[in-house]
Amino acid sequence: xxxxxxxxxxxxxxxxxxxxxxxxxxxxxxxxxxxxxxxxxxxxxxxxxxxxxxxxxxxxxxxxxxxxxxxxxxxxxxxxxxxxxxxxxxxxxxxxxxxxxxxxxxxxxxxxxxxxxxxxxxxxxxxxxxxxxxxxxxxxxxxxxxxxxxxxxxxxxxxxxxxxxxxxxxxxxxxxxxxxxxxxxxxxxxxxxxx
Amino acid sequence: xxxxxxxxxxxxxxxxxxxxxxxxxxxxxxxxxxxxxxxxxxxxxxxxxxxxxxxxxxxxxxxxxxxxxxxxxxxxxxxxxxxxxxxxxxxxxxxxxxxxxxxxxxxxxxxxxxxxxxxxxxx
Numbered sequence: 001x002x003x004x005x006x007x008x009x010x011x012x013x014x015x016x017x018x019x020x021x022x023x024x025x026x027x028x029x030x031x032x033x034x035x036x037x038x039x040x041x042x043x044x045x046x047x048x049x050x051x052x053x054x055x056x057x058x059x060x061x062x063x064x065x066x067x068x069x070x071x072x073x074x075x076x077x078x079x080x081x082x083x084x085x086x087x088x089x090x091x092x093x094x095x096x097x098x099x100x101x102x103x104x105x106x107x108x109x110x111x112x113x114x115x116x117x118x119x120x121x122x123x124x125x126x127x128x129x130x131x132x133x134x135x136x137x138x139x140x141x142x143x144x145x146x147x148x149x150x151x152x153x154x155x156x157x158x159x160x161x162x163x164x165x166x167x168x169x170x171x172x173x174x175x176x177x178x179x180x181x182x183x184x185x186x187x188x189x190x191x192x193x194x195x
Numbered sequence: 196x197x198x199x200x201x202x203x204x205x206x207x208x209x210x211x212x213x214x215x216x217x218x219x220x221x222x223x224x225x226x227x228x229x230x231x232x233x234x235x236x237x238x239x240x241x242x243x244x245x246x247x248x249x250x251x252x253x254x255x256x257x258x259x260x261x262x263x264x265x266x267x268x269x270x271x272x273x274x275x276x277x278x279x280x281x282x283x284x285x286x287x288x289x290x291x292x293x294x295x296x297x298x299x300x301x302x303x304x305x306x307x308x309x310x311x312x313x314x315x316x317x318x
Contacts, residue, residue, distance in 0.1 A: 016247035066252040
């Protein structure tokens with residue numbers, strides 16, 4: 001759900017979309033990349049600064065956090081002579097999701113992992129995604145919450161896992177030898193969009 | 196300290212709010228709801244949440260706001276949030292030792308043999 005992209009828009013509609021803690025709406029409460037609004041293209045008209053000029057018209061088409069998942073984009077190396085590297089959210093020794101609600105395939109689902117791994121012998125490189133709803137296909141877009149940049153677009157395909165292109169093994173989507181999603185370790189809050 | 200003795204009330208506001216339904220792309224209206232948390236015995240603030248009826252994240256937003264409110268009350272009651280945390284609607288000290296097993300494990304780590312011993316020649 002989102003706010004309408006045209007027509008009349010009042011403070012109450014903004015308040016009710018994002019879930020405000022007070023009746024007195026201060027628009028600066030809803031700055032982009034703040035507590036209530038992710039830094040994604042749908043919200044690009046909303047200023048990031050709490051002191052910037054802001055108006056109701058900035059909120060046309062804006063979205064609350066409901067359909068996006070979020071978690072810090074981390075990095076981990078096993079070390080040793082032939083280390084394996086992991087980058088993303090929810091993978092081995094990587095930070096977990098802070099917001100695991102993930103909307104995909106017309107369904108509200110829960111995501112617990114999205115990461116890229118490489119290294120080891122043979123050095124194939126795997127992309128892994130784990131959700132509670134399987135066998136869908138879409139492009140999962142990854143944004144940095146601090147600056148809104150689109151760091152990666154992960155093309156998820158349907159069907160059974162067989163290498164490249166990827167596929168599903170139970171609730172895991174895997175791809176072997178696919179693109180190197182090196183931008184997943186942002187050290188910032190990553191926003192994951194599956195719809 | 197137990198904070199669970201509070202009343203949560205739900206009040207429908209008179210004006211309708213607008214939103215776009217993602218599934219159909221239609222602009223729709225809904226009632227706006229004012230939720231109020233009021234503690235029944237402690238002298239703490241009455242706090243609120245405003246949300247659209249039928250919001251897809253209805254439960255999640257209420258759960259998140261309730262935890263935020265309990266943490267606000269904890270601060271109002273002069274508990275230091277660096278030393279305390281709200282867990283299951285109760286204020287508890289961070290890292291507090293609660294069970295005999297924790298004490299035993301501190302005195303003699305692995306006393307309950309959580310980890311099996313490893314033979315020296317296997318290392």
